[in-house]
Amino acid sequence: MDIPLSCYLVLSGILFVCGVLGFLIKRNIITIFMSIELMLNGVNLSFVAFAAQWHLLSQQLGLKNVVPLSGQVFVFFVMVVAAAEAAVGLAIIIAVYRTRETLNVDRVNLLKL
């Protein structure tokens, strides 16, 4: 059973669009952060799918000096950046909540703490 690459790409596009929609629609700052994570996950899926496709293509064309696994290595870097971003972002959320007593982004209208 083989699945066409385009199905993976469409799924990752759907995930990314859901993330963008959540980022734009939601008013809760924690949910906005979850939408960002959703977008990163959609990109990760397309990275892995393209790595597999690149592997097949380089086999068919007989290319020797390509490294198809680098797509999966990139996913690790994306995950590291996502983890760092989540840690810093949630710390910022806690600091904002401590001074503002709200999680609604419409009420956070001053950059000053």
Place this chain on the structure above:
Amino acid sequence: MAGAINLLVQSHPINSALSLIAVMASLAAEYLLLGAEFVAAVQVIVYAGAIMVLFVITIMLLNAGAEERTKGSHVAILIGVPGVTIGGVLVAWTLLYRSNTREVPIGALKGDPSAIARLLFHQFLLPFEVTSVLILIAIMGAVVLASRPEAVARGPRKDG
């Protein structure tokens, strides 16, 4: 995908977090289908484990309730929804029927840990070290931001 849509429609953040965990788990299954075993394991551990625990702890700590509705603009809905639908259908149609991509067999590219480690520590050694510095800076920033302001000003705090 159903989990992703559920993330949008839920108003309470804890429900959104649970559906995000469902999305992470199903993505790990997708990675397994593509043969990326190590990526799937790391996805479960890092995303569904660590990051989601961070989210849930923050929700619990801040005692977040359901969000309030705000009024959006009608112009944005009138133009945006058909525009997004048309664009999405066009992109999906192009990808599915016009893009000339071939089929990916299940488990096409074996992403076993030894091959990934060899890449990570030879070809990508410099980015790897840079990310370690980045995550160290992120940890320090998180500690500084989340600690109380007066505690930062006075130095290490004594009370618990």
